[in-house]
Amino acid sequence: MSTDNTYAFRSGPQSVRRRWLGGGVLLLVLGLGVPLYQAWDPFFPERTPQYDSLETHFKYGSIGNEDQQGMPYWLWLVLPRVFSDKLPGPGGYTALGLLWEKGQELPVGFSRKEASISLVSPNCALCHTSSYRRSETDGSPVIVSAGAGQRFDAQGYLRFLFECASDPRFNADVLLPELEKLHGFSWVQKQLYRYVVIPKTREALLKQKQHFAWMDTRPAWGPGRAETMNPAKFGFLRMPDDGTIGTAEVPALWGMKARPEGVHHWDGLNPVLREIVLSAAIENGTSSQAINRREVGASLQKVQDFLLESAVPAYPFTLDPERVKAGAAVYAAHCASCHGAQGQGTPQLIPIAEVGTDAHRWDSWSEEAAQRFNDYTRGESWKLSAFRKTAGYLAVPLTGLWLHAPYLHNGSVPSLEELLQPPAKRPTSFYRGNDVYDPARVGFVSDKPSVQRGGVTYTLFRYDTSLPGNGNGGHLHGVELPADSKLALLEFLKTL
Ligand code: HEC
Ligand code: HEC
Structure with a gap:
């Protein structure tokens, strides 16, 4: 376990200035700035969803990645209805192995943030949550946070979004009537969706598809596995595609307090837990500017605290x-x-x-x-x-x-x-x-x-x-x- 547990983020005047700027940054949904949003955003208080319970925070809190990974919530919700033919079965996103707890608005691994439009973005629990059932007819899976998530197909999820964006049906004429079945939109909001949200989201997803094209030259990940370092290498670390395959099983993160220092990642590529949490956030779209915001630093601290405190699940069947x-x-x-x-x-x-x-x-x-x-x-x-x-x-x-x-x-x-x-x-x-x-x-x-x-x-x-x-x-x-x-x-x- 690392002894360096502090999240140093800037505070004072800088963070205040950044909070105002942040309003604009926030709305660069998937990295695309739209001046219209920027003009509106200061009127909306910025709220990074956080929960008092460390476990609830891990499952549904924000890691501050909305500016790069945020999807307009209503649009995200409607995609599996319109493009159900692109999913491996019925049940919307759960067909990709996502876990949806009864009474929750979102599946485990997503947070929702209210800005001038509502945004949904993934967090660490998306991959790092396990579940098991005792039989095929068992209707209530036991969900284990900080687990070695074996059910969720991260690559399938990405490809679903990319395929939606590549489909000619991804346009306002098809999507708006479906959106209106879910939620009442004002005339102004409808114009926003028609002329900004839908086309810009499509454009951003197609750009990401381009960005991840290297995946198609490697064997599929399948549920419970992901590449975490090659996307960083070929993305923000600006290295050329070297043809390597870094696909890895999602590891369990529970009970970290009992781990000796330096035991992280399959090849030990970084021995310091705090650095892994920060770099995992960056890999999942949290920008440096976001990390400098007090609330995002506090959120990542909670994620780390949860990993240290989370319980190792006891074997639930009979032992001899x-x-x-x-x-x-x-x-x-x-x-x-x-x-x-x-x-x-x-x-x-x-x-x-x-x-x-x-x-x-x-x-x-x-x-x-x-x-x-x-x-x-x-x-x-x-x-x-x-x-x-x-x-x-x-x-x-x-x-x-x-x-x-x-x-x-x-x-x-x-x-x-x-x-x-x-x-x-x-x-x-x-x-x-x-x-x-x-x-x-x-x-x-x-x-x-x-x-x-x-x-x-x-x-x-x-x-x-x-x-x-x-x-x-x-x-x-x-x-x-x-x-x-x-x-x-x-x-x-x-x-x-
Ligand atoms: C897309 C799925 C995915 C998401 C989302 C994800 N991880 Fe991981 N994580 C992995 C995989 C796969 C590995 C193994 C990587 C390797 O070593 O090649 C890993 C490794 C780790 C490790 C090292 C495990 C160990 O043994 O110490 C930590 C810690 C970790 N992740 C934390 C996080 C945190 C914190 C977040 C959110 C900020 C996060 N992960 C988001 C898939 C994911
Ligand atoms: C010489 C050191 C060494 C010994 C001895 C050893 N292991 Fe391992 N074990 C490793 C290494 C290294 C890995 C990681 C290999 C990999 O994942 O490619 C590993 C991985 C594993 C895994 C996979 C863990 C996971 O989360 O998927 C299991 C299970 C395991 N060992 C069980 C055992 C058992 C049981 C024994 C005794 C019979 C044992 N090991 C003896 C070094 C060792």
Whole structure:
């Protein structure tokens, strides 16, 4: 855990000036300034949605990224209705795996901010929230914040928005009548939507589509995985497309207080939690100017506080105490030297040649990228300076391991039972995005091509281990153990 927990943001006259300027910046929806909005905005108080409960804030608070990632709320809401043909099933955004809690206005992972138009933008919980169900007919998934979100398809979400914008139906004649079914708009607001909001949002989405075109030359992420560093490299760090594949499994972020210092990211590319929170915010569209605003600094502080305090979820199914005891000894003998006595992780970096897992993610990060990220915030009072290139993958924390599935940095092995088999016996293809838990294999159900949710059948994503970046080899620890030791170890691993 990092000891440097302070969020240094500017205060005093500067922040007051910025608040007024911020009104204008706010309305550069998706980075596009519209003078008409600017003229109006000072009359609207700026409110960055924040919640007292750290967990509610994590799920629904703002990370201050509205100027670059904000979508006009009503427009965002209407897209799945008009373009339902572009979604993998019924249920609007939930078809992409988003979690929508009963009684909430937005799915987990989004905040809504009122400016001269209402904006919705994503936050950290969009990817970092897990859920599980006990069976296909179980109608109430258990939602676990700060989890290794396995259901949400981040790339599918981006592509849905890009495809909407590329469709000729993305125009005021089609969208306005649909918008009016949701909300009463004044004559002036309708003109705003017709002549500014709709065309500018379309333009901005098409620009982002261009920006993310490099994704199409790599294997699909599928639910529960994302590229986080290549978008930064090819985007604001201004590096050319180097052809690398950095797709990674979304890691669990809970219980960080118990983690040793420096144990972050699959390859340990930055050991300081505060820097990772700040850089993750930047990667998700929070600008330097926004970070300098007191309310955004306070919001990011709350996100970090939540990660430190969030509870590790206990295994919810029956355990065999005898086996757990026997398994603890197997763990101590074969695993603890790297992963720590309680599975809390260690800062040990295991060279790729030794751990033997897929090297693409490791290769995608470089000295140069680290240097550029460290230089990126020069001149700010909250500098980033700890980015580095490391020698391998970290011996990652195993706390709450039962809910990390699929396993390894690229999510290439669906269950713990299969991870304890030699690579030749691990499945070469399986289905991701299922939220029904399989206590026997210790992971999510992965051999069914579809899943039922609320009586609706959703097609799942087929993961192919032969594609570049998807390799399921390596990490041979425990694969040679006798069958009874493996069973015992599996039982113990459920308790971490
Ligand atoms: C689009 C999905 C996505 C969003 C949104 C997202 N993350 Fe992540 N996050 C990931 C992935 C994938 C990784 C693993 C990256 C890697 O190492 O290659 C990660 C890694 C991390 C890590 C390092 C994990 C560890 O072991 O210490 C932290 C901390 C983190 N994210 C925090 C955040 C915060 C804070 C936010 C919001 C400001 C955020 N993330 C938003 C997908 C996401
Ligand atoms: C020599 C050090 C070392 C030993 C010993 C070791 N591991 Fe690992 N383990 C690693 C590294 C490094 C990774 C990350 C590899 C990757 O994701 O590509 C890892 C990853 C894992 C993961 C994936 C975690 C996740 O969130 O997906 C699991 C599970 C795991 N190890 C379990 C075990 C078990 C069980 C043992 C003992 C039988 C063990 N490890 C022994 C180094 C080790």
